[in-house]
Amino acid sequence: MPGIFSRIIAREISAWIVAEDENHIAFLDINPLMKGHTLVVPKKEIDYYFDLPQADFQNLNTFARKVALSIQASTDCERIGVAIMGLEVPHCHIHLIPIRTMDDMNFSRPKLKLEKGEFDAIASTIAKHFVA
Numbered sequence: 001m002p003g004i005f006s007r008i009i010a011r012e013i014s015a016w017i018v019a020e021d022e023n024h025i026a027f028l029d030i031n032p033l034m035k036g037h038t039l040v041v042p043k044k045e046i047d048y049y050f051d052l053p054q055a056d057f058q059n060l061n062t063f064a065r066k067v068a069l070s071i072q073a074s075t076d077c078e079r080i081g082v083a084i085m086g087l088e089v090p091h092c093h094i095h096l097i098p099i100r101t102m103d104d105m106n107f108s109r110p111k112l113k114l115e116k117g118e119f120d121a122i123a124s125t126i127a128k129h130f131v132a
Contacts, residue, residue, distance in 0.1 A: 005041050005091040016123035019070065019130040023056070024063040026096075028123055031111040033097055034104050035122055036075040040064040040094040047090045064094050070129040071098055074122070081105040 007013045009025055016028040018038055029037040042060050046052055052060060068080040077098030083105060084094055097105055114122075 003045065003091045004089060005039075005093065006045050009041070009043050016119045018123050018126040019063075019067050019132075021063060021132060024060060026063070026067040028119055028126075029095065030119075032114065033107065033109060033111060034075075034077075034099065035112065035114070035118070036071045036077070036098040036126065038067060038071055038096045038126065040067050040096060042092055046092050047086070049084050049086055049092045049094075052092060060092075060094070064096065066131060067126075068096050070126050070131070071096055073129040074125040076100075083107070 002010065004013065008015045008027060017025060018028065019026040023043050024040065025043060026038050026040045029039050040060065040063060042052065042056060044056065046056075068082075071077075072080050075098040078100045081097040081099040081104065082094060083097065086092065099105055103109070
């Protein structure tokens, strides 16, 4: 059975997609640490980040950089933090999180509770700044 990210890629589950190309997709985390917290995912279902073939690894990171620049242009942040843990969903993904302090990336903190309209507005703004 396909995992949750593969189901998002197949459009079986809705998500706030901010960027996409032939091989990658980026969408808002539904349990964000900060407004604009985005997941960048290869469309190919590979569990572990470091198991990606070299070309896929490089292409994923190039795509993630473009998404990060879009988030930075769309949010009031000092930087975009990057986290790769890979334990919560068995599909390689990169967390891009707008940050002002180190604590903004503390995954043990309570997650933000955003309304649908807030997700819509954030996704629209990030997508508008994305340059393929």
